[in-house]
Amino acid sequence: MAKRLAAAARMKEMMLRHFQAGWLAREEGRKVAFVTSGAPVEFLHAMDVVPVYPENHGAVCGVARAGGRLCQAAEEKGYSRDLCSYWKVDWGARTTPAASPIGGLPKPDFLFCANNICRTVVKWYEGLSRFYRVPLLLLDMPFRHGEEEPAAREYVREQFRNIPGELARLTGRTWDEGRFRESVDLSREASVLWQECIEANSARPAPATAADQFLMMGPIVTMRGTREAVGFYRELADEIRERVGRGEGAVEAERFRLLWDNLPVWHQLRPLSDFLADRGVVLVGATYTNAWTERAAKSPDGTDAVADAYARVWLNMGLAHREEIIRRMAASLATDGVIFHANRSCKPYSFGQEEIAARLKSDGIPCILMDGDMADERDFAEGSWRTRLEAFVEQLDNRFHPGRTR
Amino acid sequence: MPSGVEWAFRFASEVSRNPAAAVSRWKSLSGRKAAGCIPIYAPEEVLHAAGMLPVTLWGNEFGPASPAGVPPFVCSVAGGIVSDIRAGKWEGIDAWVFPSTCDTFQNAFEVLFPYDERPRFPFVFPAYADAPGASEYLLDRIEAFREWAGRVSGREVSEGALEKSVRVYNENRRAFSLLEEKMAESPGAFSGTEFLTLARAGMALPKEGHTEILREALARPRGTPRYPRAKIFLSGILATGPVMEALDAAGAAIVGNDLALGNRYYSGLAHESGDPPLSLVRRHLRRAPCPTLHDSEGTRIERLFERSVGSGADRVLLLRVRQCEPESGEIPDISDESRKRGIPFLCLDIDLQAEERASAKVRIEAFVEMGE
Numbered sequence: 001m002a003k004r005l006a007a008a009a010r011m012k013e014m015m016l017r018h019f020q021a022g023w024l025a026r027e028e029g030r031k032v033a034f035v036t037s038g039a040p041v042e043f044l045h046a047m048d049v050v051p052v053y054p055e056n057h058g059a060v061c062g063v064a065r066a067g068g069r070l071c072q073a074a075e076e077k078g079y080s081r082d083l084c085s086y087w088k089v090d091w092g093a094r095t096t097p098a099a100s101p102i103g104g105l106p107k108p109d110f111l112f113c114a115n116n117i118c119r120t121v122v123k124w125y126e127g128l129s130r131f132y133r134v135p136l137l138l139l140d141m142p143f144r145h146g147e148e149e150p151a152a153r154e155y156v157r158e159q160f161r162n163i164p165g166e167l168a169r170l171t172g173r174t175w176d177e178g179r180f181r182e183s184v185d186l187s188r189e190a191s192v193l194w195q196e197c198i199e200a201n202s203a204r205p206a207p208a209t210a211a212d213q214f215l216m217m218g219p220i221v222t223m224r225g226t227r228e229a230v231g232f233y234r235e236l237a238d239e240i241r242e243r244v245g246r247g248e249g250a251v252e253a254e255r256f257r258l259l260w261d262n263l264p265v266w267h268q269l270r271p272l273s274d275f276l277a278d279r280g281v282v283l284v285g286a287t288y289t290n291a292w293t294e295r296a297a298k299s300p301d302g303t304d305a306v307a308d309a310y311a312r313v314w315l316n317m318g319l320a321h322r323e324e325i326i327r328r329m330a331a332s333l334a335t336d337g338v339i340f341h342a343n344r345s346c347k348p349y350s351f352g353q354e355e356i357a358a359r360l361k362s363d364g365i366p367c368i369l370m371d372g373d374m375a376d377e378r379d380f381a382e383g384s385w386r387t388r389l390e391a392f393v394e395q396l397d398n399r400f401h402p403g404r405t406r
Numbered sequence: 407m408p409s410g411v412e413w414a415f416r417f418a419s420e421v422s423r424n425p426a427a428a429v430s431r432w433k434s435l436s437g438r439k440a441a442g443c444i445p446i447y448a449p450e451e452v453l454h455a456a457g458m459l460p461v462t463l464w465g466n467e468f469g470p471a472s473p474a475g476v477p478p479f480v481c482s483v484a485g486g487i488v489s490d491i492r493a494g495k496w497e498g499i500d501a502w503v504f505p506s507t508c509d510t511f512q513n514a515f516e517v518l519f520p521y522d523e524r525p526r527f528p529f530v531f532p533a534y535a536d537a538p539g540a541s542e543y544l545l546d547r548i549e550a551f552r553e554w555a556g557r558v559s560g561r562e563v564s565e566g567a568l569e570k571s572v573r574v575y576n577e578n579r580r581a582f583s584l585l586e587e588k589m590a591e592s593p594g595a596f597s598g599t600e601f602l603t604l605a606r607a608g609m610a611l612p613k614e615g616h617t618e619i620l621r622e623a624l625a626r627p628r629g630t631p632r633y634p635r636a637k638i639f640l641s642g643i644l645a646t647g648p649v650m651e652a653l654d655a656a657g658a659a660i661v662g663n664d665l666a667l668g669n670r671y672y673s674g675l676a677h678e679s680g681d682p683p684l685s686l687v688r689r690h691l692r693r694a695p696c697p698t699l700h701d702s703e704g705t706r707i708e709r710l711f712e713r714s715v716g717s718g719a720d721r722v723l724l725l726r727v728r729q730c731e732p733e734s735g736e737i738p739d740i741s742d743e744s745r746k747r748g749i750p751f752l753c754l755d756i757d758l759q760a761e762e763r764a765s766a767k768v769r770i771e772a773f774v775e776m777g778e
Contacts, residue, residue: 078738078753082479082729115533115700119509122533122700123735130707130739138700140534142543143512151546152530158539319516344479347731351480351513355520 002209002250002277007216007236014232015060015218022106025050031109031171034128038117038313039139040160040306042187042225046180047167051112052105053222054124057093058086062266062375064101071376073099085345085376087124094131110134110170116141116316118348137166141311145318153308160307181302183225191295193233194220198293200240201284202333205249206257207240210283211273212250214264220292255280256396259330261287261356262341262349263374268385275386279393284333287314287326319352326356330365336396337366339389344373366399368392414622415600418607425467425610429498432459432612439559442499444487444511445643446671447693448529449548449686451575453503454613455567456555461499462609463487464644464667466758468495481729482758483643484510491518501558502526503551506533507698508732525558527551534700535691544687552683568682575676578613581620582672586662588624590717593659594632596623598640598650601660605668634659636774639714641665641740642725643733646756648763649725655767656774662717664710665725670696697732707736707743714749721750723773728757750776 025032033044035051044051061067062085070092071085077095079088090105097104111134113125122138129136139159142152164175197216200207216236223229243249258276260283265272273283291314299305314322330338338360340353357367370388373379421428429440440459443450450460465486475492476485490496501524504515515528529551532540556562585604588595596604604623608616635657644667653660663669676682676689693699695706714722722744726733737753744751752773754766 078741080726080728080734080737080755083731083734087735119533119698120731120735123697123732126700127735127739136702138534138537138702140532140537140540140700142530142532143506143528145512145515145528145530149530149546149550151543155532155537155539155543158542159537162538319513320520342477342479347479347729348509348513351477351510352517354475354477355517 001274002211002282003248005208005212005216005236005239007232007239008212010232010235011216011218014223014228016102018218018222019052019057019102019105021050022052025106032106033110033112034105034108034125035112036114036117036121036125037221038310038315039112039114040163040310042180042183042306043163043167044112045183045225046164046176047171047173048179049167049171051222052108054090054105054128055086056218056222057100057102057105058089058375059266060102061089061093061100062377063269065267065377066099066101067267067375068378069099070096071378082344084120084124085373085379087120089375090124091127107132108134111136113137114139114141114310116310116313118315118346120347135170137163137170139163139310141316143316143318144312144321146320148312153311156311157304157307160303160310163303177302184296184302184306186227186230187225188295188298190220190224190229190233191293193230193237195293196237197233197240198285198290199332200237200244203244204257204334205247205251205254206282206284206333207243207248207250209250209273209277210260210286210289211264211269213286213289214266214269217289217292224292249282251277251280251282253280254282256336256393256400257282257284257334259283259285259287259326259333259335259338260341261326261338261353262343263288263346265341265372265380266375267377268372268380268382272385272389276389276393279390281393281396283339284335285329287322287329290325290329291315315348319356322352323356323359326360330360336400337368337392339392340367340369342369342371344371344379345376346374366392366396410622411626414619415603418603418619418623421610422603422606425461425606426496426498428610429459429461433498439500440498441501441503441555441558442491442496443503444505444514445483445507446666447505447507447531447690448503449551449690451568451571451676451682451686452548452552452555452563454571454574455563456559457561458501458555458559459612460503462671463490463496464606464609464758465490466646470759470761479729480510480514481727482760483727483730484514486758488514488518491522500524504528506530508730510729525554527554531690533698534702535693536702540691541687544690545683548683548686565682569678572676572682572685573678574613574617576678578608578617578620579672579675581617581624582608584624585620586669589659590661592628593634593637593661593718595626595628598645598653598658598660599647601663601668602645602647602650605665605672608672609667632659635778637661637718637720639663639710639717639719639722640668640725641710641722642756643667643727643730645725646758648761649754649756649766649770652763652767652770653723653774656771658770658774661719662713664694664713666696670694697736707740710740711743711747711749719749721752721773721776723770724751724753725756726753728755
């Protein structure tokens with residue numbers, strides 16, 4: 001079993017307060033916006049809008065193993081079995097909020113969606129707009145197959161420059177450039193600290209696991225641009241630094257170090273991590289948690305720099321870029337192999353993993369592809385996962401410790 | 407000797423059955439190049455003006471494809487296209503155009519092209535027509551595409567050539583629109599199978615020839631009026647042969663459609679005067695609502711029912727390609743709207759790589775019987 005981080009308790013408390021803020025917003029005279037994880041939330045902070053993340057709610061429901069029930073409710077309404085489970089969880093919680101561990105989400109005043117993480121969110125948010133009869137503010141970020149096209153950069157920047165006016169119209173407030181800049185600075189600061197936490201795992205033994213990172217990423221997703229998030233990551237970085245100083249690993253007798261690609265299997269987060277830890281395997285990093293190290297450069301053109309950063313998020317980039325990051329992470333974290341979670345629900349993340357894995361394998365990097373789903377526990381075959389992971393660890397044993405039995 | 411009408415159907419049918427052979431034939435006769443396009447937003451006029459043959463792929467041109475190497479969560483359109491290209495079945499294609507229609511097509515481009523060395527162009531277009539800067543961005547992409555097409559074909563795409571191609575494509579769209587009008591005015595004038603054949607033939611033929619075929623087909627003398635058991639408005643990405651055969655066998659007439667392999671591809675004229683690249687930009691940004699495009703007015707579902715009512719349909723059949731997220735997400739709302747309007751609605755799942763003839767037949771027969 002992997003050792004837990006003390007910061008987990010504070011993180012839970014923060015996330016609870018975050019969800020409560022959505023429910024309390026109206027009493028405080030504040031607007032609520034549903035936001036996709038890749039949307040520039042700093043603009044909302046500038047206008048004192050409370051951001052609520054349906055994707056994050058999907059993850060919370062996944063961890064609580066409520067995903068299957070909520071997906072089932074959506075399927076009874078006519079949503080297809082093969083649709084993204086976050087979307088279905090959200091729909092299920094709208095009609096059966098009691099099945100959500102946090103009682104569902106408050107009604108939004110408007111929706112703020114960016115298609116830089118996938119195009120599915122556009123359809124999801126269009127449906128939300130019809131359901132709640134609220135306006136949808138959409139940012140269209142062209143997918144980057146190779147080098148950035150100057151016209152694409154200008155197109156995204158143009159849309160970002162338009163956001164203050166749109167938000168003023170939606171909230172009835174005056175645009176606050178000072179608060180926006182402050183929020184951008186706080187986002188950058190939190191992202192730098194988050195990156196420090198992730199990179200600390202290059203130490204041997206690794207002070208934390210990717211499961212820790214998946215749990216601790218809540219604030220960088222939902223609270224970036226706030227002082228609270230910066231404070232949290234400062235404390236987390238301190239705790240991790242102390243572990244490194246003491247030479248303390250998250251896993252006793254660390255034998256192998258693996259990298260994880262894709263969203264986690266939320267409903268199996270700890271069981272899987274502990275299953276591996278019991279075999280001396282530590283998940284030292286994940287491409288998904290690393291995605292939130294992307295940040296706006298310090299620049300006098302605040303809005304343009306933010307636009308450029310959001311346009312180059314992980315899922316908006318081609319496979320060559322993703323492969324390069326995986327190789328870089330594998331090298332800097334000194335991993336012995338990669339687990340690719342072929343996540344049925346996230347097609348843009350998953351379609352192409354086989355090709356990346358094949359190229360890594362041809363360079364001698366052990367890889368395994370595991371089928372699953374981030375939030376719907378009905379799409380998880382526990383026996384098969386355990387058997388295949390055990391075989392993978394044996395393969396690593398044979399490769400790195402030939403002739404030695406554990 | 408077959409009449410012009412018979413010849414038109416026979417030829418269209420031959421092209422639909424074996425588009426790769428039609429492409430090879432065209433290439434050997436013309437000595438020019440063919441460009442494979444992923445559905446459905448490539449500005450084909452540019453390829454046409456460069457002297458190339460645009461060929462739109464749907465993933466089922468060679469029968470069920472072996473899904474080897476394609477994950478099960480990939481839709482059968484993209485899965486079929488990737489498998490067929492990898493299997494070397496599209497050898498006659500000289501270059502590729504991949505519009506950014508959906509996440510899966512974008513990734514299909516990524517998985518294919520470290521290994522396929524033919525020239526390719528990822529045509530990334532604005533998914534949101536009303537976004538600030540969308541026109542300027544799209545104009546830039548069309549100009550880049552124009553330059554690429556000129557380089558690949560060896561023939562510069564002049565303003566004059568592009569203007570001419572816009573006219574050729576408009577003629578083709580007008581002819582297709584007449585076909586759709588005739589299907590609405592005289593239900594059963596064309597069977598579902600004939601409609602599919604005519605629509606598909608246009609994906610692998612030069613548009614001039616396809617327009618001729620459509621005109622011949624439209625000249626078919628009106629036979630004894632048919633009184634179909636059901637008048638269907640067909641929605642979805644595409645219809646398959648077995649679905650159309652089942653509709654025909656059940657006595658249903660297709661009176662309207664918003665299929666991607668149908669109205670969504672063929673509708674919308676470009677301005678014939680003025681700057682041709684700008685005309686293409688305007689046409690694209692005024693596209694008929696499609697689940698792969700964001701519509702700030704939220705009119706996709708309303709428009710679907712307006713068109714359905716306008717066509718005289720008495721029910722709506724949506725063919726959902728499994729794993730297609732853009733199409734899937736609107737289905738419950740379409741279903742609710744049809745219930746509100748008292749219009750029978752059926753969503754039928756299809757998979758291009760699976761033989762589902764029997765189940766399609768049973769479900770379509772039951773749907774046609776509804777409300778009889």
